[in-house]
């Protein structure tokens with residue numbers, strides 16, 4: 433059982449992991465957003481085909497998709513880089529958990545109040561979703577292209593969306609905490625001091 437570390441101090445390693453995980457997650461979500469929207473392969477190829485048709489230039493759908501992939505791949509490469517970095521950081525986070533203990537209350541503990549329990553369940557669900565999104569992502573990238581590929585993709589995308597929702601709830605929660613009983617919690621996560 434991962435023991436509860438004393439809640440007095442965020443170590444330098446804990447803070448390093450928090451902010452590097454946060455930056456890598458922002459990058460993974462931003463590139464996913466671009467892949468879903470503005471730099472979506474289908475969207476680029478149809479814009480290309482329509483724009484060239486206006487100049488009486490016909491482009492086969494294969495050529496259009498090929499060019500679209502050339503345009504979006506350099507951007508989406510950073511989605512994979514963020515994923516590889518997150519895989520290493522998550523491994524370090526679990527190492528930190530098992531050696532130094534967790535920094536949030538157990539959601540099952542009798543002492544924890546309902547806000548702490550909700551916060552802890554959100555953190556546990558976040559780490560679960562992050563583990564699944566990374567395993568599915570690596571399977572998508574390096575795994576066999578078989579019937580399971582579509583299932584991996586669906587699980588990957590929905591866990592990715594959950595992480596997006598977690599980040600929004602987390603920042604709202606931190607903001608509310610800073611304006612109520614957790615004043616100074618953000619600076620504690622930056623400089624570690626009480």
Ligand code: HEM
Nearest residue numbers: 453454455457458535536555558599602603606617618621
């Ligand atoms: C993608 C963005 C972010 C992710 C994924 C994230 C994730 C987390 C996680 C999982 C924890 C629990 C700590 C632990 O693992 O032991 C945590 C705690 C915390 N985070 Fe974030 N965070 C993000 C962004 C931010 C931002 C932008 C802020 C400040 C403006 C922030 C401030 C904090 C603070 C103050 C805590 C400690 C909360 C407490 O112990 O009561 N986080 N964060």
Ligand code: HEM
Nearest residue numbers: 460464467468515516565566569570572573589592593595
């Ligand atoms: C090693 C890690 C990762 C790999 C190899 C990976 C791989 C991929 C691939 C191949 C796709 C495209 C699927 C398609 O063809 O539409 C994708 C989409 C997506 N990924 Fe990842 N990913 C990784 C990490 C992450 C992380 C950490 C997140 C979220 C925090 C995430 C969220 C998403 C989302 C939301 C989409 C859907 C984008 C869309 O709708 O077009 N991925 N990922």
